[in-house]
Amino acid sequence: MNSIWIFNGPKSQFPSGVFTQREAAESWIRQHGLSGTLTAYPVDIGTYDWAVSAGHFTPKRDDQRSAEFIQRFSSATQEHYHYEHGNEA
DSSP states (O other): OOEEEEEEOTTOSSOSEEESSHHHHHHHHHHHTOOEEEEEEESSSOHHHHHHHTTSOOOOSGGGGSHHHHHHOOOTTSOEEEEETTEEO
């Protein structure tokens, strides 16, 4: 899977960093003593479609196929790491 790494701080509405390599993201997180989550996102496919096609999620109700659901969807099966004050938690 082609992926990028996206960093979101606590209570952030938008990402504060996007990286092609996890190592570069972690260096930036350490440098600034950041807290938040670093997540690998698939490229050129939505997270919902990726999770469904990979068998990580199966919609069971009609509302789970709605635009409202898909636009807020995130998958716990995506590779992700938590940080506190620049250190992996």
